[in-house]
Amino acid sequence: xxxxxxxxxxxxxxxxxxxxxxxxxxxxxxxxxxxxxxxxxxxxxxxxxxxxxxxxxxxxxxxxxxxxxxxxxxxxxxxxxxxxxxxxxxxxxxxxxxxxxxxxxxxxxxx
Amino acid sequence: xxxxxxxxxxxxxxxxxxxxxxxxxxxxxxxxxxxxxxxxxxxxxxxxxxxxxxxxxxxxxxxxxxxxxxxxxxxxxxxxxxxxxxxxxxxxxxxxxxxxxxxxxxxxxxxxxxxx
Numbered sequence: 001x002x003x004x005x006x007x008x009x010x011x012x013x014x015x016x017x018x019x020x021x022x023x024x025x026x027x028x029x030x031x032x033x034x035x036x037x038x039x040x041x042x043x044x045x046x047x048x049x050x051x052x053x054x055x056x057x058x059x060x061x062x063x064x065x066x067x068x069x070x071x072x073x074x075x076x077x078x079x080x081x082x083x084x085x086x087x088x089x090x091x092x093x094x095x096x097x098x099x100x101x102x103x104x105x106x107x108x109x110x111x
Numbered sequence: 112x113x114x115x116x117x118x119x120x121x122x123x124x125x126x127x128x129x130x131x132x133x134x135x136x137x138x139x140x141x142x143x144x145x146x147x148x149x150x151x152x153x154x155x156x157x158x159x160x161x162x163x164x165x166x167x168x169x170x171x172x173x174x175x176x177x178x179x180x181x182x183x184x185x186x187x188x189x190x191x192x193x194x195x196x197x198x199x200x201x202x203x204x205x206x207x208x209x210x211x212x213x214x215x216x217x218x219x220x221x222x223x224x225x226x227x
Contacts, residue, residue, distance in 0.1 A: 042115075042202065042218035043154065087153055098167050099144070099216065101154040 002026040002092050004102035011108040012078055020073045020086050020105045028093025032064050032071045037104070038084045046073070046086075075107065083109045115219035117203050123225045124193055132188045132222045136205030143186050144204045144216060145178060154202065160186060193226045200224070 006022045022032065031050035035043040047055055049064035049071060061074040075082055085104040092100060116135045124130050136143050145157040156170040160180045171177070175193075180186040190197055200223050204216040 042220050043204075043216075044218070045215040048215070089154075098156050098159060098170070100156065101146075103153040 002090050002100045004088055004090060004100065006086075006088055006102045006105045008103070009106045009108065011110065013110050014078055014080060016078050018075045018078060018107060020075070020088075020107070022071045022073070022088035022102060024069050024071075024088070024090050024102075026069075026090050026092045026100075029066065029069075030091035030093060032062075033089045033091065033099065034062055034073045035087045035089060035101075036084050037087065043087065078109050080109050080111070083107060115203055115205055115217050117201075117219040117222050119222060120220065121223045121225075123227065125227050126195060127192055129189065129191045130193055130224065132190075132201050132203075132224070134186045134188070134203030134205075134219060136184065136186070136203070137217055138184075140205035140207055140217070141183065142206045142208060142214070143180060144206075145186070145188050146202045146204065147172075147199045148202060148221070149199045157188070157201075190224075193224075195226045198224055198226045 004024045010018050012018045033048045034046040036046050037043040047062040049062050052066055054061055054063045059076045064071040085106050087101050087104045089099045089101045118133045143160040146154040148154050158165055158178050159167045162183050163180050175191045178188045200221040202218055202221045204218045206214040206216045208214055
């Protein structure tokens with residue numbers, strides 16, 4: 001089976017930088033995805049990392065270290081609209097198509 | 112369609128009744144997924160379809176839960192003899208292909224199920 005750990009909540013001010021860490025344990029690993037979910041909304045895809053390193057998409061970047069079973073999502077130049085829950089999710093080799101989600105990190109952005 | 116749609120958006124039912132939840136995926140998406148999300152929690156995988164086949168049913172919580180997909184499109188999740196612990200938001204997602212890891216999943220708005 002798989003397990004993922006991420007912090008439950010992070011608070012930061014507008015304009016700041018936030019890093020959400022995700023550690024995982026899985027018997028086989030393809031890659032790590034990140035999703036954003038606003039209160040009452042549907043999750044939306046942010047990024048996917050299959051290889052080690054940093055992927056940058058605008059203000060958001062995602063990092064993966066396969067050897068450390070660790071990844072993070074970096075949110076830069078925080079805006080109020082970034083207040084949401086962020087989920088890391090593992091694609092594992094023991095089950096095609098099954099995406100295992102972490103419990104989520106609630107990011108609260110304050111003025 | 113423009114996106115994944117689900118119906119109903121809200122469902123209130125009495126304990127012991129059966130419910131059916133419907134998902135219309137994005138046209139052309141071959142993979143379809145069902146998840147359950149309890150308040151303030153992460154997404155719990157239920158079942159995945161590739162076309163009309165369900166290679167992985169391991170997430171279904173009990174034999175009261177079943178799902179089918181017809182014509183490679185619409186899917187129905189059925190919960191029989193509902194229990195209060197079934198209360199949650201049921202989310203459906205679709206993607207272009209299921210067996211390529213990392214394929215972006217597009218989520219519907221969910222069905223909020225309340226079992227009294």
